[in-house]
Amino acid sequence: MMATTRKTPAVTKKAPAARKAASGSSRAKTAEIPAAKKAGPAGGAASLTLPLRNLKAEKVGEVTLPEEIFGVPFRRHLVWEVVKQIRAREHRGTHKTKVRSEVSGSGKKPFKQKGTGRARQGGGRPPTHRHGGTVFGPRPHSYDLKVNAKAKKAALRCVLSEKARGNQVVLLDTLELKSHKTKDFVSMLAKLGVEGKTLILDRKGNVNLFRATANNPKVESMDVLGINVYDALNAGTLVFTEDALRTAIEVLA
Numbered sequence: 119m120m121a122t123t124r125k126t127p128a129v130t131k132k133a134p135a136a137r138k139a140a141s142g143s144s145r146a147k148t149a150e151i152p153a154a155k156k157a158g159p160a161g162g163a164a165s166l167t168l169p170l171r172n173l174k175a176e177k178v179g180e181v182t183l184p185e186e187i188f189g190v191p192f193r194r195h196l197v198w199e200v201v202k203q204i205r206a207r208e209h210r211g212t213h214k215t216k217v218r219s220e221v222s223g224s225g226k227k228p229f230k231q232k233g234t235g236r237a238r239q240g241g242g243r244p245p246t247h248r249h250g251g252t253v254f255g256p257r258p259h260s261y262d263l264k265v266n267a268k269a270k271k272a273a274l275r276c277v278l279s280e281k282a283r284g285n286q287v288v289l290l291d292t293l294e295l296k297s298h299k300t301k302d303f304v305s306m307l308a309k310l311g312v313e314g315k316t317l318i319l320d321r322k323g324n325v326n327l328f329r330a331t332a333n334n335p336k337v338e339s340m341d342v343l344g345i346n347v348y349d350a351l352n353a354g355t356l357v358f359t360e361d362a363l364r365t366a367i368e369v370l371a
Contacts, residue, residue, distance in 0.1 A: 166282065170289050170360065175309040181289055181363070187370050188282040190275050197347060200273040203263040204348040215255030218243045223250070270347070271370055277350045278370075288312060288357045295326040303330035307337070310357075317353035319345060319362045342366050 166188055170179040183189070223243040231238055245253045281287050288310060295303065307316065318339035320327055331339040338353070342362035350356060358366070 168282075168287060168289050170291055171310065172291050173293070173295075173306055175311075178291055181360070183282060183287075184367060184371070187275050187367060188279050188287075190279045192276050192280045193273070196269060197273045197276055197351070200265055200270055200347045201351065203265040204346055206261040206263050209261035211260050212258055213256040214258055215252040217253070217255070218245060218251030221249065221251045273347045274345070274350065275370055277347050278356075278366075281350065281356050286355050288355060289363060290357060290359050292361075293318070293320050293324055293327050293359050295324075295330060298326040298329035300330050300333045303327075303337075304334065312355050312357065314354040315352065316355045316357060317345075317349055318357045319366070320359045321361060321365070343369070 166183040166185055168181055168183065169177045170181050172178050221243050223241070225241040225243065227241065228239050229236065242250075244250050278287075290310075295306075307313075314336060316337045318327065318331060318337065319342040320339065322341045322343075324339075327339050331337045338349070340349070342358070342365050345366070
């Protein structure tokens with residue numbers, strides 16, 4: 119009887135354990151499927167292939183973007199550090215107030231030190247007087263912060279990858295415009311489906327491009343060698359020419 123009493127609890131213990139193991143395996147499988155779906159499009163090679171268009175919005179080919187530049191994860195703190203350095207560099211740091219030795223006025227003692235019943239005074243330029251000097255006022259200094267060039271390139275790769283994942287990168291074979299008129303350039307962007315803030319990236323010698331975008335507050339054009347993290351984040355869409363994209367890959371690789 120003791121043997122039977124020992125066997126019966128063992129059987130009842132194994133059954134729930136087997137059920138828990140079976141339910142645990144089914145839950146593990148259902149949890150793995152969404153993770154695999156999320157990881158597929160972000161890291162797959164298909165998401166890094168973009169169509170190459172001309173100025174008439176016609177597809178003329180395809181370009182496969184390198185994964186080491188347009189497929190890296192977004193590092194928020196690194197991008198924040200670089201943006202902070204770029205914004206701090208915009209401070210001119212020329213603020214200045216005059217101390218008592220720099221303001222105009224006499225340094226002669228207005229009355230004798232003792233015997234008048236008044237507070238002692240040493241001149242007309244102390245900070246307690248009207249038109250006197252300023253104490254602990256702002257002085258000219260630099261606001262520049264140090265960020266390594268390697269960190270700047272890594273942050274720019276993060277921003278370009280985020281733009282590519284959000285379908286905010288447009289590739290054109292060329293931007294050789296026949297006219298420098300802003301109206302013609304705006305109609306060309308409308309054909310491409312580009313709206314809102316746009317950053318056009320080409321080489322320096324494209325004079326018509328820079329003239330056509332000069333009067334448009336939502337569109338900015340620059341040499342691809344001058345792109346930075348803040349400009350790329352501030353723009354909604356990045357438009358690369360094929361030559362500019364090749365140059366950017368060579369610099370950031």
